Amino acid sequence: MKTPRIAAVVALSLAPLAAAALPAHAASDATVSILHAVPGATVDVYANGKALLTNFKPGTLTDPLMLPAGTYDLKVTAAGAGASGKAIIQANGVQVPGGANVTVVAHLDASGKPELTPYVNDTSMVPAGKARLTVRHDAAAPAVDVRAGGTPVFKNLTNPNQAMGLVGAGTVKADVVLAGTSKVAIGPADLTLKEGTNTIVYAWGSAKDNNLKLAVQTIGGMHSAPGGIPAGGGQAQGSSDLGRYAAVGGAGALAAAAVLVTRRRAVPTR
Template sequence: MRNRILAGLGVAALATVGIAAPATALSSTTADLWVVHAFPGATVDIVITGAADVTLEDVAPEDVAPLVDVPAGDYQVEILLASDSSSLLGPVPVTLAANTSYSAVAHPNAAGALTLTPFVNDLSSIAAGESRVVVRHTAEAPAVDVLAGTSELFTGVTSGQEGIVDVPAGTYPIAVEVSPDGPTAIGPVDLTFDAGTAYFVHAFGAGLDLPYGVVMFEIAGLGVGPDGVPAGSAGLAAENTVNGGLAAGLGALLLGLIAAGTVVVRRASASATR
């Protein structure tokens, strides 16, 4: 992916592979913005205008670009077909508050149409020995249940929701089933989550044309020491939430997390550390 930074923007636009951006690059005047391409089949240009101007060129499906220290303010985001610059979506208004981390995700909605939704990335402290998994419904798919072994992480998750759960770091057999009592969409596949790291997972796929893929990035360095607070729960399914808040057009879904296997996960992941 080629990234072009336009007039006067003090921001690092980084390629998909080998990303290393500070997890705490926030201030009273800036926000972090991660741009995620989770719409199958189209290489696009993403044009962001407002308090600063950025154009990301030739963004392929499954690409991720972190834009760190974007000035807070109002923006317009337009998605253009890279081959001929025809407009696919937008301009879509997006407001970025200071001292906040966001993901702007281009994805199909439940009806299969291209949409763009901003998420707030939860960068709150993670209790010692735990990791955070944030799953977002970004595929053209019905409601699903997400399971870790026999434990249900989320049930009846539909497009327009985001799920967040802190779990003890370790390896879990993850599976996804169409809800309720539908076919298994993915897995079970063993996945490993590291302590002090937040994993932001975006489903990648259309309809029930299984298996799905994934677009994912991770932000490390969020853990607290053994004596730190807040204390996390030791239970696998504790502290899980399903939100439709600011991310009103996206939701929680682990459909892509396993389907393409660790090859896709590794290729499409980005790491950020303090």
């Protein structure tokens, strides 16, 4: 069974429940969500010696929580081992700055090794009648194309990169295929894209183990005042609209995430 080397960061999700574990001088809050996307690893998590999360199971996406900025000493043990149990991993001095909206994903890299990727969630305003669609490749799988209605709109997406675009609010039938082919790896699935939201789709799991899955996160509150842009009767726009924005994601967003979520490399306890 594989266990995330840096899954300790999932402790951030419930930090407000353990006041004694929090820094005394938190200046501002960060909005943090955690996705557990490593198959087969159920863990307990501690922050500054306090239990924050127990029996955290694969496929779980936490609700967004306001986390006070500060520094955390984190420890992960096997589920049920207790605070004094042998650490699977420890990470001391994990710094969380305020003001960020971030989703932290514990997942497999392309070769199947566990890793952690923090993503900055785009919460900028969306034009009237539009929705933002973000796709993140967090699976142990080769490069993929993401299709809408059978047409590739995000091409050659590799782990752990992302792509995003603006679409008309409505429903999109999406699937994931191996890059340059029509071989379906995940889906199809109907995605309801509401006006003024960012719908984030995560591909996770392992192609080798035949357990690829999708997880979906929706962030709201990005409505713009009507500006003469028709809603299109609730129908999703075609690939041309998505294609103009597909290059927005990728390595640039991950670099920004590294600035917003500063962390130290965790060293396994043996």
